[in-house]
Amino acid sequence: MNHLSKKLLKISTLCIAGTAILMLNAKHSSAETIYGEQPIAGITVTLDKYYNSGNTAAASEITVAALESSVAAYDYNNLGIADVDNHLNIRSGPGEDEKIIGKLPKNAGCTILDIDENGWAKVKSGKVTGYVMSSYLITGDEAVSLAKKVGSLVATVNTVTLNVRAEESLMSKIVTSVPIEEELEVDEVSTDWVKIKIDNDEGYVARQYIDLSYQLQKAVTVEEIQAGVSGIRAEMVAYAKQFLGNRYVWGGSSLTNGTDCSGFTRGIYAHFGYYLPRVSRSQASSGHTISASNIRPGDLVFYGSGSYINHVAMYIGNGQVIHASNPRTGIKISNMYYRSPIKIVRYIND
Numbered sequence: 001m002n003h004l005s006k007k008l009l010k011i012s013t014l015c016i017a018g019t020a021i022l023m024l025n026a027k028h029s030s031a032e033t034i035y036g037e038q039p040i041a042g043i044t045v046t047l048d049k050y051y052n053s054g055n056t057a058a059a060s061e062i063t064v065a066a067l068e069s070s071v072a073a074y075d076y077n078n079l080g081i082a083d084v085d086n087h088l089n090i091r092s093g094p095g096e097d098e099k100i101i102g103k104l105p106k107n108a109g110c111t112i113l114d115i116d117e118n119g120w121a122k123v124k125s126g127k128v129t130g131y132v133m134s135s136y137l138i139t140g141d142e143a144v145s146l147a148k149k150v151g152s153l154v155a156t157v158n159t160v161t162l163n164v165r166a167e168e169s170l171m172s173k174i175v176t177s178v179p180i181e182e183e184l185e186v187d188e189v190s191t192d193w194v195k196i197k198i199d200n201d202e203g204y205v206a207r208q209y210i211d212l213s214y215q216l217q218k219a220v221t222v223e224e225i226q227a228g229v230s231g232i233r234a235e236m237v238a239y240a241k242q243f244l245g246n247r248y249v250w251g252g253s254s255l256t257n258g259t260d261c262s263g264f265t266r267g268i269y270a271h272f273g274y275y276l277p278r279v280s281r282s283q284a285s286s287g288h289t290i291s292a293s294n295i296r297p298g299d300l301v302f303y304g305s306g307s308y309i310n311h312v313a314m315y316i317g318n319g320q321v322i323h324a325s326n327p328r329t330g331i332k333i334s335n336m337y338y339r340s341p342i343k344i345v346r347y348i349n350d
Contacts, residue, residue, distance in 0.1 A: 080110045080123060080137035081146055081216070086256070087245030088137075090130035090219055094120030102128030102219045105245035105330055107150040109216030112139065126218030147216055152328055153186040155194050155210040162210070164203035164339075166305075168193040175203040175305045176339040185328050186212065198339055199261065199303065199311045199325050200250070220244045220332055232272055232348060233298040237316045240268045246331045248324045261312050264324040264331060265300055268314060274347055280304075280312040287345040292336075295344055301336060302343040309342055 082088045082104040090102035094116055102125070104110060110125035112134075121134040138146055160180050165172040168190070176198065178184065184205070188195040189212065193204045222241050249258030255267045262280040269276050276283050284302045295301075295315050303311040313323030315336065324331045 078112045079143045079147065080112045080121065080134075080139055081143045081150070082106055082108050082110070082132075083136055083138045086247065088132050090123065090125070090128050090132055092130055094118065094122075094131045098131065100222055101130050102126075102221050103245040104128075104132065104219045105217050107146070107216070108218060108245075109147065110137070110219065112137070127221050128219040151214050151216045153189075154213050154215045155184045155186050155196055155205065156213065157182045157184070157205075157209065158211050159209040162205055164196065164198060164201075164205055166203060168204050170206070172204070173306060175201060176303065178339050179335065179337055182335075182338050183215075184210070185326065197326060199323075201305050201310065203305075217329065231350060233296060233350070236268060236272055236298045236314070236348075237322075239271060240264075240314060240316065240322050241333075243331050244322070244333065246324075248327050248330045250327075259324050259331075261324045265312050265314055269347065276347070281309045283312055284309045284343050284345055287347040288349075290344050290346050292341065292344060295336075296346075296348075298348050300345045300347070301341050302345065303339050304342050307342060315344075 084104075084106050086106060088104040089100045090104055091098035092101050093099075104123075104125055108125060110123040110132075113122040113124060113129075115121045115134050119134050120131045121137060122131055123129070123137075137143075157178055157180050161177050162180075162182075163177050164175040166175055167173075178198065184196040184198055186194055186196055187202065190207070192207050194207055194210060194212070195202065195204055222244065243255045243264070246256060247258040248260065250260050251263075252258040252260055253263035253267060255264065259267060262276075262278060262283055265283065266276045266278065277286055280302060283300060287300070290299065297315055297317040299315045301313045301315055301321050302309045303313070311323070313321035313334070313336075316322050316333070319336050320333050321336050321338075322331065322333050325334070
């Protein structure tokens with residue numbers, strides 16, 4: 001094992017099936033139980049045990065202290081954080097002419113596996129392994145310091161399907177349902193419930209069905225569209241993917257400088273001569289309603305709280321959608337069922 005690979009990056013809260021999990025540094029276990037995966041990007045600190053006492057204020061103080069202690073305890077020379085305005089392209093090889101296979105959003109983390117003599121860094125982040133120019137990465141002590149500021153508290157679903165409730169009660173109205181391994185942005189933590197955000201909706205999930213962690217963002221993949229899809233639908237999907245990692249701005253309509261969910265779909269469609277209403281509810285009421293079994297790339301999928309629509313995404317094939325989600329993640333690709341769809345609408349008649 002070379003020197004670089006010994007400096008493992010991710011401090012994980014989950015044991016992923018089929019992945020070897022190693023205990024990194026037992027002498028710090030009194031402050032935090034820390035596990036690492038190699039090689040995988042992002043920095044994730046387990047926080048679960050600090051929220052089991054019921055004292056959220058005290059837990060928050062311990063969390064910050066534990067984070068500082070845990071991060072300081074390791075040599076993160078292989079940690080890179082994207083130093084860009086929107087996103088950094090990850091390529092299949094070391095060169096500007098190589099194919100783009102992923103995008104690293106601003107302040108997202110990666111593991112630096114190697115750097116060649118021309119400054120191309122081989123990195124791994126999330127599901128993406130590829131090459132970026134090292135000059136666009138923050139590294140060393142500066143990266144460790146920044147990681148403490150730009151990471152966020154995340155709840156990862158650990159059950160097959162989890163209901164998001166309007167209030168802290170199993171009798172409360174279901175806002176939506178989310179699948180296993182979906183990552184939710186955390187607002188507040190109590191003994192039995194966690195207040196979360198999903199897109200721009202808020203709700204509560206039962207504490208026992210999620211794992212808490214502190215994470216950096218990861219790279220997003222640029223996957224090939226499904227075989228057999230061609231024409232304008234294929235072009236729309238390819239065009240939409242150019243904006244992966246770009247900013248979410250409520251009320252925004254710029255695909256490059258910031259947009260919300262309906263501004264994103266409206267902008268994609270306008271590029272191809274289709275003019276949609278401005279807000280998601282109006283977009284949902286126009287076009288032709290179709291079933292999930294008939295969905296094709298380019299069709300629009302609508303989500304919301306109960307039956308109230310307030311979010312829209314575009315289907316890109318292979319069970320996935322692309323959407324402007326929220327300020328933390330920006331424009332991203334998700335499983336179509338990352339939450340319960342309310343309606344599917346078709347505008348393209350081909």
